[in-house]
Amino acid sequence: MLRMIVNRLLTALLSLAILITIVFFMTHATPGGPAYSILGQKATPAAVHELNVRLGLAAPLWKQYVIWWWHLLQGRLGYSYLLNRPVTQLVGDYMMNTLALYIGAILLALILSIGLGLLQGVTYERWPARVIGALQLSLYALPTFFVGTMFILYFGVKWGVLPTGGITNLRLENPGLPDYARHLILPVLTVGLLGVAGLSRYFGTSVHEELGKDYVRTALAKGLTFRAVLFKHVLRNALRPLVTILGLSFPGIFAGSVLVETVFNYPGLGYLLWRSALSQDYPVISAIVLLIGALTVIGNLLADLVNGLLDPRERFE
């Protein structure tokens, strides 16, 4: 078990290193630099040049790469050019919001998926399963930004029951948790519902496979009720692949959240990433991508570990 962990960890670190290099070259290899985003259109050429020197952008590319690694090893993620703050501070702020969104969305998706998946797995081939299948397909084909904007239009604008975006009501001088929660509802709903499509399908298939296994037949023959078999045994076994899927779907959820955060003006990592990409704020872009990469790798590692815990057979791979 320990060997497996160490092994996975090392490969993860290697992947991260490659990732860091790719990101560095991606952001630095293009014309434009962040100078005008920072200084505005009326910046004098002298100001631009000085800024580039100050930001270390006038040095040759390989030198910037080395310095980048040096800073990284010291734990310094750099200083946002545009927003004049250490990146770690900035990212920390936005990351909390994204995490809140994820956790809410994953919880919602899990609850709905388990319910739908159970129904689908149990009524496989009959009309409830087909209806659910059609629903899943439809949800999968709907673009997130479309769904999000529709939500804003109806809940926010036409019916006025929920805020149309942002994360606090600016009029409140001390916004509390209920205000925060209100602003979370629509984004969580958007990301969560669209996650249901994929998750419930996996779960449904999983349940269906489990139900075909011998131990189910044995248990029923022994006299256990179908319900007992379903919830005591099938559920637990069917849940296992879900863990792996959750880990693997992390990048996908992040990608989805970029669009959702854009639509809802939700100040999360995806939003920050998009804004930084448009203004070429290299430190922020690199930091966020690094963060996502690291989180993905950790997520996969954790998923493997949990699997190892749940299924002893996996420990000796």
Added chain:
Amino acid sequence: MSNSLATAITAPGGALRRSAAERAAMWLGDRGTLVTGLVLAVLILGFSLLGPYLYTASPYAIHGHHALQGPSATFPLGTDQIGRNELARLIAGGYATLIVSIPAAILTFGLGIVYGLAAALSPSWIDKVLMRVLDAILALPGLVVLIFFSALFQPGNFELILLLGLTSWPGLARIVRNEAIAQRNRDFILATRQFGGGTWYVARVHILRVMAPILVVNATFLVGDMVLALSGLSFLGLGVQPPYTSWGGLLQTGLNLIALDPWWMILPAGLMIFLSIMAANLIGQGLLARFGAAR
């Protein structure tokens, strides 16, 4: 096709008794997905590729006095905020969307297969390196990479195809590699090798043929993913450039005007994206069901 589990478990002897209605529904269900998907795909392709020849109104002509009008006789799908014909724009948008998505899917397909096979059939250490690189690339969500490059380069159609292709192949490569590894130790492959077949010959002729069903299924899903990715990009303003437009771009314009309730600018484009992805997924699923049964 597998039987309904509850009945299979409980009916002693496993014999299945179904009514004629149930059997008919199953037959339709078996093929229904595939057929529906194919019909949809043909309709969409026809609309986008043949449309410009059948409906000749210009998608670029500006009719200032007819701005933001709902559907009418002259403008079947209404006009946008400077008076351009929305139906013509929908057709042109379809053309632009498909002309980028389908080649991008093909590119992804090609790259994924080559990389996956190369990894599977190479010495183990090369395979490990290639897979580590793949993991690194996979850790980055495709949309994120797309946003970077589009924001930094503002690509034309050709660059868009490259961009979409270059960011999506890792997923396919991994599937191909895993499958190829599973296949390469099978008896008939070993036998071919015994008879002197070279590595690439084996790959091309035998492994690919065995993997063909999976590849075809994945290819169809790919097209759907490409349409979605392109729409997302266009929605962020980073996709197809003016004066050309894509469905995602149309959707963005419409969504920006949502306060004016211009349903004719939003629903058609959103529907087309939705239906394209549906078509791709239905075909993929239909094929999966058929091939899955055959395995």
Added chain:
Amino acid sequence: MRPAHVQTGTNNRFTRLRRCLLAAALALPLPALAAAPQACGTVIVPPGVGLGTPPASVTSLNPFLISSAYNGEASSLMYYGLLYINRDHKIVWPRSLATKIDISKNNTVFTVTMKPWKWSDGRPVTTRDVKFTYDLIKRLGPTYPGYNSGGVPNLIKSFDILGPETFSVTLKHPVNPDWFELLGLAQFVPYPAHAWGKYTINQMWRHQSDPAFFKVVDGPYQLVKFKLGRFIEFAPNPTYQGHKSQIRRFIMTFLHSSGSEIEGMQSGTLDVSNLPFSLWNAVAKLKDVRRIKMTPNFGFQFIQLNYKNPAVPFFHDVRVRQAMADSINQEQVVHVLFHDASKPEYGPIPVIPSTFLPPSEKAGKYPIGYDPAKARKLLDEAGWKPGPDGIREKNGKKLAFTLLTPSGGTTSTLWTEIQQQDLRAVGIDMKIRQVTFNQLMALDYRPLTWEAMAFGWSLGSFPSDAAQLGSKGSYNQEGYNDKKMDELLAAVTTTPGLSALYAYEKYAVEQQPIIFQNDTGVVVLARKGLRGIRKFISPTGGWSPQYLHWTTPDCASQVADNVAPSSP
């Protein structure tokens, strides 16, 4: 046939359980759906209001370092200006720190007297603070955003303190006093020397978004909260000696799509916002909101032509440039895209207000105007004949070029497309390529990478544009070089009165060194109970939220001061 007990058993128990799960999930957010409290007396705007442009945010409050417009709006709330210039380009003394300016007979010495004024920590505002500003400008040199605007600092021979509230500026040669006052002297805004003096320039860079740095103010507002990238919040400065604020809080929030502004107005989260022109009719659907046409920005939009790129040599021919200007139907653009919020503009001097326009132009007579027939004639004369596809050719070369425009913005995209159509109608092929704003600016400095670019430009209070049109101008990246233009521009800064300005304008309109286009105009949405909008936003005077006030019944009790409301 299905075994009954399994069938119903499964459905019953499972359905019940599933319903329980779903109900539990739905019950969680219900308490949060209770309506949010309404806090009135606060005004919330996105920072683009008054400038009509897309997404950006306030990133720095230090005007010596960064000049982007949103930062200027924010920092001008906290620091009282030396000269307040109204929309007619006249100095308004009651709103300025200066009480009078004495000018020597030869127009070289300007003596300024200031009124008694205090910083928020009780210390007086003195000429020492003005000197601090001037010294900082000198130290920053070319990196100062306003470098050489109005001759500051290169035209200044000496700066002398004559008393705690009097100082004088001596120039190297006689100047046009209006020009120097509006552009040069206006930059001498005092900043707190006792608070800022101990920081090095590097430290100032690090602290430019740090609220602690900006604690000492003398303007109508002080900083309360600053969430980078999300919003910035101001409260009235209790020690301010001018017109006191009548609202409790002023918040600038940063949005990034024009759609979200309308949604904000619709749902009540915003009080004032831009109206994206594409959503002109939306106001009919917004209850409790009114639409206000404001004075347009003092500036223009233009197409910059690259004189240094050998791929487009035809830009050197004035007939081609005039033809381009004559082929674009600005009236149609102004009417269809901008709903008459602005007027067509053919030269570097904005038409609203008409203060600086030559009398002939005030009467509407221009040598340039929408006339496709004239455009075609000019192109024929210049030797460009229509080819088989309608695009003109000469000696095998097509009259075609690519225009780079900044991405984002529905209306600006449409505008470019209309221009494209208009140009094509006379046989000019303009292709469009969108790039990010940063790229645009970077490419500007590499002459072989671009052919034409679309830009917007806003002038300072005095409309002479040596920076753009002078051959040595710092923004003249296109390489326009014309001796007569240089002479006329120089005359503007030294000749008193308006005659030099008229001559410059006439020449620029005729020559079209850049293809001048109308400004977009400014239209604002405001909540019906909020008055004072026209005093709040002025194209030359920055923002003055202290003139805003609420009149709706439930808000009246929350205003900070019971001053009789001024007319909107």
